[in-house]
Each structure stands twice: as structure tokens, then as C-alpha cells.
Amino acid sequence: MRVTDRLTLVTVVMGMLYLCYFGMREPxxxxxxxxxxRQLVAGGVKVNILTFEPELRRRWTPEQLDAERRRLAAEGIRWFCLPYHKSPSLPATLYDIAAGARFIARLVRREQIKVLHARSHVPMAMALLVRRLTRCQLVFDIRGLMAEEYADAGIWGESSPQFRxxxxxxxxxxxxxxxxIVLTERMRDWLVxxxxxxxxxxxxxxxxxxxxxxxxxxPGEAAPVGNRFEVVYAGSVVGLYLLEEMGRFFLAMRAERSDAFLRVLTASPLAETAxxxxxxxxxxxxxxxxxxxPADIPRYLRQARLGVSFRKATFSQIAASxxxxPEYLAAGLPVVCNAGIGDMDELITREQVGVVVSGFSPETLAAAAAQAVSLYGDPDLxxxxxxxxxxxxxxxxxxGAGYRNVYRQLLGTT
Known part of the structure; x- marks a missing residue:
């Protein structure tokens, strides 16, 4: 970023408030x-963040809160937090929305905040309420089609009050x-x-x-030296993710490579996963x-030969990233994924960095396993x-460039 860009942002943007319905310690x-x-701070934006902390008084001592605020302040980020309420689910969420909106409105006036940046739907509900009382600009950071994802996971019906x-x-x-802000070109195109x-x-x-x-x-770096051809999966194994289908793909890998080994890294219940x-x-x-x-994930990935990710390819996945x-790819791992997830099909196929599976029949998985093994014939893989x-x-x-571009465009409308 040019110095003039930074100075423009500093001069015009008094501050933004990032609204996040997660706790600060969440991975x-x-x-x-x-x-x-941090990328916005580097661009000259005055950054504030509001999080919602589960069991705030039990999990955070006053000294820990103060230390975390000082640490973030040293990075140019001012942190505010409110308690998160879990149950009963709907009344608790509505309470958090009301309490959050009230807190945000006061903060906007006190801190001269110009932009409310809502990460997903619940924070956007707060931002919309505050918008009625202030002249803040709004950024809706859409992390997915929330209602459809809950329906796909069997949590809500499409005719339920929550969905509507x-x-x-x-x-x-x-x-x-x-x-x-959206995660995929498919989601942008759908909106347009x-x-x-x-x-x-x-x-x-x-x-x-x-x-x-x-x-x-x-360049030319060889695969890890070891006794086994390791396939890795890192992430949740519940909801939209298809663990059993990944297990069947691994069995197809075993038919190709008798030394294949599957490693699953997850915060989901370990016994149920096994x-x-x-x-x-x-x-x-x-x-x-x-x-x-999270700090250990790169080390595990570098020990593997192949990363896998299967999830339900429903309509909501046009918005998924x-x-x-990208973590698999950053570690040098080719990826095996199923079709219909965000922009991944085109990217993986075009750049020749993995295999896109069109279905989960035994024949399709066997062909994908054979193709995945053959990728290692390329020394530049x-x-x-x-x-x-x-x-x-x-x-x-x-x-960072994308986020800064959003704020640069917002400045053109002030």
C-alpha cells in the first residue's frame, strides 16, 4: 500500500467497529x-472489535482481560467484550442482540465510529438496529448462507420460524x-x-x-520421507462434513497404496470420530x-502427502470457502475434494493441484484415489x-488487500 493511501484512510476514517459473535480465544x-x-491497522484504519465471551466471568479474570486488551492495543486493535448467552437458544440470542445494539450505540457516539463491520448474521442484526440511531456505514461480511446451512445440517426446517x-x-x-464481503465468486455472481x-x-x-x-x-521439494503415505483431514467432522465418505475414499487409497495412513485432526468428539x-x-x-x-496444524500438514475435504454439496455451498x-495447499499438499463447494472445483482443476470428486460411488472414489497417487509423478507438485x-x-x-479496498471504497461515499 502506498503511503498516500494510508494517509487518506487515517485522515478520513475515525474508526471502525468489528462485530463478532464469538469469543476472543476461539481458534x-x-x-x-x-x-x-491487523491488515486494516496496517492500512491506517482505527480498529475496534467487540466479541461475545462464553462464561465471561469464569473464563477470564480481570487481570487476564486487562492483559489481553493491552496486547491487542499494542497491535493497534481496541477490544471490547460482552458476555455470550447460550440458552435457551432463541431468547438468549435475542437478548445478546439487544444488549449488543445498546452497547454499540453508546460506543459509536463515544468513539466517533464511522463503520460497523458485521461478521455474519447475528452481528448484522445488531448493526441494523444501531443504524436506525446513527449514521454509521455498514459492512455485511457474509460468511455463508446461515439459514440454508442450518437446514442442510438438519437443525432447522425450511418452514421453521428460525429459518424465515x-x-x-x-x-x-x-x-x-x-x-x-463474500467468500466466493459464485456467491457474488448469484447476488448480482x-x-x-x-x-x-x-x-x-x-x-x-x-x-x-x-x-x-x-521448488522440486520431495514428499516427506516416512514409512506411510499419509492422508490428512483437519477440521470439524460434524454438520456438513462427510466423514464416512472420506473414510471410504481412504479405503480406495489403501487399495492403491498399501502403506496409506489416515490422520484426522479435529476438535469434534474423538471417540465418535474413530x-x-x-x-x-x-x-x-x-x-x-x-x-x-491451530499453531500445530502446519507441522502435521507438512508430514502428509494428501489433504482431503468432503462436505455436502448443497445450494448453501455456493458461499463456502x-x-x-488453502492450508493444505500452503503446506504443499494436493487436495481431494468433492464438486460443488464454493470456487474450489475450477481452481483445483485449472491449477492442477488435486482431484475433484463428482460423487461417492466406489468406482468414482477408486478413480479419484488412482488419480491422486499419480499426481506425485510431477516433481513440482x-x-x-x-x-x-x-x-x-x-x-x-x-x-488484506480486499479488506482495505472495501474501506477505500467506503471513504469515497463519505
Missing amino acids: LVQTQVLPYL AVKRLERAGIRRADHL ERRLKDAGQIEVVPCCVDFVRFPAVL AALRRVGVRDEDFAVAFAA PTKV RARCARVARQYFDLHSVG
Whole structure:
């Protein structure tokens, strides 16, 4: 960014408030929120963040809260927090929306905040309420089609009050927001085709990778030396993710490579995860299931040969950008994923960094396994995967640039 760009932002933007309905210690906040906010700070934006902390008084001492605020302040981020209420679900969420909106309105006046940046739907409900009382501009950071995702996971029915309420909120947020951020080009195109928003008001920013966390993959770098051909899956195994189908794909890999080994890194219940793999015939000696902290994920990925990600390819997935895919690529791993998930089909096929599975029949999985093994005939494979990750998912040149572009455009409307 040029110095003049930074000075323009500093001069015009008094401050923004990022609204996040997660706790500060959540891995998602540490890897997919704070890194982007640091990019805005680097662009000269005065950044504030409001989080909602589960069991605030039990999990945080006053000294810990103060220390975390000082640490973030040193990075140019001012942190505010409110307690998160879990149950009963609907009344608790409505209470948080009302309490959040009240707190935000006071903060906007006191801190001269000009932009409310809502990460997903619940924060957008707060922002819309505050918009009635202030002249703040709104950024709706759409992390997915929430109502459809809950329906796809079997949590809500499409005729349920919750589904209809979230869709009304979503439409209001899209209509009233000054700018949208979406994760995929497919989602942007869908919004434009239905005339829900002008293309110029939509920024595509996929889930990105901070390459500081990943050691460089050198040209011609060979696959890890080890006794087994390791296939890795990192992430949740519930909801939309298809663990049993990934287990069946691994069995197809075993038919191609007798030394294949499956490693699942997840925060989901470990015993249930292992049981699901056993149900489809994966032997105990051929897999391991464990929790891994976000800081340890790159190390595990570098030890593997292949990353896998299968999830339900429903309509809601036009908006999906699974974080695990760019992380696999950044570690030099080719990816096996199923079709219909965000922009991944075209990217993986075009850049020759993996295999896209069109279905889950035994024949389709066997063909995908054979193709995945054959990828390692290319000595440049791992370096190419890392180059593609940097080109399309780099936190600084892609994610940070996209976020700063949103604020640069907002400044043109003040």
C-alpha cells in the first residue's frame, strides 16, 4: 500500500467497529479475524472489535482481560467484550442482540465510529438496529448462507420460524449494507444475477492463509520421507462434513497404496470420530484421530502427502470457502475434494493441484484415489500447490488487500 493511501484512510476514517459473535480465544478468531484486522491497522484504519465471551466471568479474570486488551492495543486493535448467552437458544440470542445494539450505540457516539463491520448474521442484526440511531456505514461480511446451512445440517426446517427470520434478516442486511464481503465468486455472481446488490458493492475475500505460519515449500521439494503415505483431514467432522465418505475414499487409497495412513485432526468428539471410521471398515492400525491446536496444524500438514475435504454439496455451498483447503495447499499438499463447494472445483482443476470428486460411488472414489497417487509423478507438485495458495489465498496480498479496498471504497461515499 502506498503511503498516500494510508494517509487518506487515517485522515478520513475515525474508526471502525468489528462485530463478532464469538469469543476472543476461539481458534476462528485467532486465525480468521485478528489477522484481517491487523491488515486494516496496517492500512491506517482505527480498529475496534467487540466479541461475545462464553462464561465471561469464569473464563477470564480481570487481570487476564486487562492483559489481553493491552496486547491487542499494542497491535493497534481496541477490544471490547460482552458476555455470550447460550440458552435457551432463541431468547438468549435475542437478548445478546439487544444488549449488543445498546452497547454499540453508546460506543459509536463515544468513539466517533464511522463503520460497523458485521461478521455474519447475528452481528448484522445488531448493526441494523444501531443504524436506525446513527449514521454509521455498514459492512455485511457474509460468511455463508446461515439459514440454508442450518437446514442442510438438519437443525432447522425450511418452514421453521428460525429459518424465515434469518432469511428476512439476511435480505435486510444485504439491502441496507453499504458494502458486502463474500467468500466466493459464485456467491457474488448469484447476488448480482438476482439484482440483490451491484457488483461494485461486493468484495470477494476467500478464507486466507498467513504464510508466517507455514514454512516455505521449495521448488522440486520431495514428499516427506516416512514409512506411510499419509492422508490428512483437519477440521470439524460434524454438520456438513462427510466423514464416512472420506473414510471410504481412504479405503480406495489403501487399495492403491498399501502403506496409506489416515490422520484426522479435529476438535469434534474423538471417540465418535474413530467409531465412524471403523463403521466403514478403516482398521485401527490405519488411522489416528487427535486434537491439534491451530499453531500445530502446519507441522502435521507438512508430514502428509494428501489433504482431503468432503462436505455436502448443497445450494448453501455456493458461499463456502473451507479454510482447510488453502492450508493444505500452503503446506504443499494436493487436495481431494468433492464438486460443488464454493470456487474450489475450477481452481483445483485449472491449477492442477488435486482431484475433484463428482460423487461417492466406489468406482468414482477408486478413480479419484488412482488419480491422486499419480499426481506425485510431477516433481513440482508440492511447490506448485504452495504457489497457488500464495496467489489466491495469501493473507496480505489477497485478504488484506480486499479488506482495505472495501474501506477505500467506503471513504469515497463519505
